[in-house]
Amino acid sequence: MRYLDDINPEEFSEWFDTVIKEAEIYDYGRYPVKGMGVWMPYGFALRKNIIELIRKEHDSKGHEEILLPLLIPEDLLIKEEEHIRGFRDEVYWVTHGGLDELDVKLALRPTSETSISLMESYWLNSYKQLPKKFYQIVSIFRYETKATRAMIRLREVSTFKEAHTAHSTFEDADRQVREAIEIYSTIFDQLGIPYVISKRPDFDKFAGALYTIAFDTVMPDGKVLQVGTVHHLGQNFSKSLDVKVLQENGENDYVWQTSYGLSDRVIASTISIHGDKRGLILPYIIAPIKVVIIPIYFNDEEKKGVIEYSEEIRNELENCGIRTVIDTRTELTPGKKFYDWELRGVPIRLEIGKREISSKTVVIVTRDELKKKSIAREKICESVRKEGEEIDKRLRERAKKKMEEKISKVEKLELTMEYGERVRGIIEVPWCGSEDCALKIQERTGIRVLGSPIEKPEWIKGKTCPVCGRNAVTSLRLAKTY
Amino acid sequence: MRYLDDINPEEFSEWFDTVIKEAEIYDYGRYPVKGMGVWMPYGFALRKNIIELIRKEHDSKGHEEILLPLLIPEDLLIKEEEHIRGFRDEVYWVTHGGLDELDVKLALRPTSETSISLMESYWLNSYKQLPKKFYQIVSIFRYETKATRAMIRLREVSTFKEAHTAHSTFEDADRQVREAIEIYSTIFDQLGIPYVISKRPDFDKFAGALYTIAFDTVMPDGKVLQVGTVHHLGQNFSKSLDVKVLQENGENDYVWQTSYGLSDRVIASTISIHGDKRGLILPYIIAPIKVVIIPIYFNDEEKKGVIEYSEEIRNELENCGIRTVIDTRTELTPGKKFYDWELRGVPIRLEIGKREISSKTVVIVTRDELKKKSIAREKICESVRKEGEEIDKRLRERAKKKMEEKISKVEKLELTMEYGERVRGIIEVPWCGSEDCALKIQERTGIRVLGSPIEKPEWIKGKTCPVCGRNAVTSLRLAKTY
Structure with missing residues (x-):
């Protein structure tokens, strides 16, 4: 099944590079270090909304946000044998401070299992403190030797949410794996990203884990993107870093741990899966600008009334907490403005002209269907919210259907x-x-x-x-x- | 003038180290890299609220948040001569990726004037885009050779807000310096941090700036802490990085720039300036927990009613958007609980017992004055907000007075x-x-x-x-x- 304006699988790669540049999401390929890009203001706002959504789901399940140092000394990073074997070839090393050579090389964190375990060895004493769930949202670094790709295969993964949990028993860590799967499912469902959940084969699990569960989605070119992973770490790290607590039976024993991560790929897939030939289609729930108002007038006399009416509507929407912009640029035609905001994926467009003023209505157009509809001005907030929810529902269902076909x-x-x-x-x-x-x-x-x-x-x-x-x-x- | 419970100047240093550890703000000295610490959950929540306050002030003046890469290649960092001369001795260098030596050494950003200027050379074309105001909130790294100190002199400054602006004229950059001073004044006023604003002597200005304006505050030990700086950069960086735009007169010319920064020191001074011998006193506006409820009962029968009433009040406060916690721990006496939450600086304590239920009141105690007062239950949200504002006003005035005396x-x-x-x-x-x-x-x-x-x-x-x-x-x- 193909939808109007669907991206051709063969053109996806070019589409992606073009749209993140033209919609001013992420400047990639110009910053003079391979695999590292710049989040531009509009992209940063999108990223921020997605991060807030991720935060909310973690906080509501009792996760506590922290911030660990970026640099991990070599002797700490190599404590867990399997782990360092898996990461050795892709770690960046700081060797000098000023003109001095450092005594101990410092790794740019590739992930933080070792440093959080070290801190847990200080923080955790008793089973009564367990389960304990930490997370942080940080940059991680991987010296990728494969071809890099904006937001998908980076050397600086600038949006990495890593959760780290500690438990009294194997079973409770297992239960935590299921909770993490539930949290990630809720996040992806809200973003309309379809997925399959797979237990990775042993030869492809996280370095240092007992087992790894992964979320995969299918991109428009048919290639699969891993968008999230959940690991049962057993006692591998707690034994290497000596994280022991007093257990209920009175003995000191190592804790059981899990870790799970999400990255920039959540943003990349949100962009890729819903977009069409016109550009982005952002889900209403995370769109930085939810509504754009295009005033339409043919002379100065009309202009005054139309702008006034537009401002009234904008203020009303903003008062309802709905981020709204009026495009008052005079050098562009309405058609050119439509094109511009469609590229940026703003989910709802309101068109306002003379007729709308006299009938106390506005014309509403949703980004995914591009059908025009007239709605009553007095119910503007309610109608916009309802349309927003419906856009997200349609995006989710369409994406799910497309993935099932693949x-x-x-x-x-x-x-x-x-x-x-x-x-x-x-x-x-x-x-x-x-x-x-x-x-x-x-x-x-x-x-x-x-x-x-x-x-x-x-x-x-x-x-x-x-x-x-x-x-x-x-x-x-x-x-x-x- | 001395206040009850004031910290002795001689004891301040020890007080600070103890309070940030015991109140679980920032774990310092145990992570095995000098000058790098860990933000613990309660400290992270405090840091987050202060960051949001900083963000709000920048956003409201048209600043756009972005995110630049951490790593700056050597050839980019050395473009501006004065700048690199100022930073050469304190830059951390990444020299290896995996087992490979890198072709070009990569610096951990000490600050981002060079990288933002490079991106501006791509992004800015015309005076019509100016003024342009960017900012980011990131970690920066300085290989400090002096003694390090938690949150005050770090090698990883994990909370660095750096703003970077571009202008058509010298005068407009000058005006921006004044705007930055206004923004910083508003931020410090809200946090109750008193300050003096000084133009730094030329021999102490930022490396690469025309001039530097600094905010200084006086800590309880009488030593002065620089808490914010604002720099007029002239065309130094725009000339080195070739940031030219079409000016109104039709000619291409270099932009004029400013930059200004805040760091973890804003958090350190908020903690230090208001605290007393009992521990933290957090301003209501940024307290992660605004209200703690201590239920007081003498038998199981009383307990049921007291807990129920406490939960009703908690829910009411939470519905008003006031973050509230009930301390239901059974192993601690009310007195021990008071001590615990006073240490953590929660601005408002509510004490609830049998008498409060029957009189439909609660006992309210503010952290700074520790005086008890009875308030009507029906006006709970309004009263708490009012007390919160008054706490902040008292903290601000007291701190200002103390500083003036110094x-x-x-x-x-x-x-x-x-x-x-x-x-x-x-x-x-x-x-x-x-x-x-x-x-x-x-x-x-x-x-x-x-x-x-x-x-x-x-x-x-x-x-x-x-x-x-x-x-x-x-x-x-x-x-x-x-």
């Missing part, structure tokens, strides 16, 4: 070969559950294994693993990924 | 010798205006020159410069500083 169930590996030409998106195959077969499937198809659903799917009943022929116990998802 | 006017340099034993604070001497005499005053007294007031003071009329004997044209402020 998930194909396949029983024979040969069929995955069509992938890339015709299918795109995610392929699901029956799977026996062995890591060995998963690796073979990845090798034979050349397509990356995302992992298996967290609940056993119905459709694999009676199906067999395409590698070993044993009965399938679950399915395995495959995709070309970012 | 400014001494002196005509002969010999008298400054008493400083440190008796006087403490700021000394003002008449001054002829010559940099040479300022340097001599600094050398002879061994006390740092802060600079001169931005408006010529009345009292210097007929007075002479204590070095050269010429007529004074203004005064010069001296102090022991952090």
Whole structure:
């Protein structure tokens, strides 16, 4: 199914680069360090609203925000063996302060499991303090050797929300993993980003974790983007950093931990998944400007009344807490203004002319459908809010439907070969559950294994693993990924 | 003049370290990199409220928030000669990514004049875009060789608000300096932080600026803390980074710039200036918890009613947007709870017992005065807000009065010798205006020159410069500083 103005999969990459530049979201490729860009005012405001939404969901579940130092000394970062093995090749090192060489090299944080565990060893004493849930929103750094990409594969990931939790038992950490999945689902649902949740194969879990659960979405070009991960860390870090508490049974024991992260990719996918050929379509809930008013007049006499009426409406909307802008530029035609604000994805446009004044109405146009409708002036706040909610609902449903169309169930590996030409998106195959077969499937198809659903799917009943022929116990998802 | 419970000047340093630790503001000295600490949940919430206050003042004057990369390549940082000369000894350098040595060394931003100017060279084309006001709130890094101090002298300054503006003319940049002074005055007034505003001597201005204006406050130990600076940058950076726009006269010319900054020191001074021997006294306007309710009961029967009534009041306050906590801990006596929340500086305490239920009242106690008063339950939100405003007014006035007492006017340099034993604070001497005499005053007294007031003071009329004997044209402020 294709919608009017849908982005062509082949053109997505160019579309993305153009739209983030022209809508003044993120200046990328001009700052003279590869993989690092600049959040421009409009993009910063969008990012801020998305961060606030993320904050709210974490705060409401008892997470406490903190701020840890950026620099992690080498001897701290290497405490957990698996962890440093996973990150060693992509850590930036500070070696000098002024003209002095430092005694201990300092890493730019690639993530903060080691430093939060160190602080927990001071802060936590008793099971009575548990569960304890911290988070911070910071920049992290990865010396990516692959091609970088604005907001998607960066060397400075400038929007990284990392949560770190501590628990008395394995089971409580497991429960926390489920809570994190719930929190992330709520966040993505509000942004209208569809997703599948997969348990990553062991060979692709977070360095230092017992297991990793990931949220993946499908971008308009059919490639899959990992947008969030949740890790059960077991006692790996608590043992390495000596985070012990007095347990209920009177003994001192190591805590159980989880961590989970979101990044700039949440913003990148919000932009990509809803956009169309005209530019951005921002969900009402996080749009920095919710309403733009375009005054329409044909002479100076009309102008005065139209501007006055527009200002009244703007003030009324602002008083209702609805961020509204009037485009009073005189050098542009209304048509040119429409084009401008459509590019920026403002969800609601109000057109106001002579006729609206006399009929006490305004013309309302939603960014996703671009249909005109007249609404009563006296109910302006209520109507705008209702339209906003409906836009978000439509965006969410449309995105979900599109993604479902891009998930194909396949029983024979040969069929995955069509992938890339015709299918795109995610392929699901029956799977026996062995890591060995998963690796073979990845090798034979050349397509990356995302992992298996967290609940056993119905459709694999009676199906067999395409590698070993044993009965399938679950399915395995495959995709070309970012 | 001394107030009950005032911190002794000699004990201030210890008081500060103890209170930020025990009130769980900022964990300092345990994280294994010197000069870098951790914002704990309560401290983070305080920091967030202060940041929001700072944001609001900048946004309301048309500043746009952005986010620039942390890393500045060496060849960019050294473009402006004076600037790099000022910062060369205190820049941290990233030299390696993974196991590779980088082609170009990357500095951890010590400040962002060079990178914003580079971006302005892309973003700004015409005088019609001017004035343009950007700001960001980020971590900056300085390899301090002096003794570090929590929140006051850090190697990671984790709360740095830096504003950067561009203008068509010298005069408009001058006007912007005045606007910045106004914005900072409003911020400090709201926080009840008293200040003097001084033009720094040329030998102490920001590296790369034409001139620097600074806000200084006096800490409880009598030492002066610089809490904000405003710089007129002239065309120094715009010429080095080639930031040209089409001017109104049709010619391309370099823009004029200003920059101004605030740091963690705003939080440190809010804590220090209002605190007393019992701990923090947070201004109501930025307190993370505005009200704590202590339920008081003597048996289980009383407990039920008291807790219910307390919850009703809490809900009512929360519905009014007033962040309120009930301390329901059973293992602590009310007295111990009082002590706990006084340490944390919660501005308003409500005590609720059997008597309050029957008389439909609550007992209200403000943190600064600790006097009990009974108020009607039905007007709870209104009364709390009013008390909050009055606390802030009292804190502001008390702090201002204390600071005024610590400014001494002196005509002969010999008298400054008493400083440190008796006087403490700021000394003002008449001054002829010559940099040479300022340097001599600094050398002879061994006390740092802060600079001169931005408006010529009345009292210097007929007075002479204590070095050269010429007529004074203004005064010069001296102090022991952090």
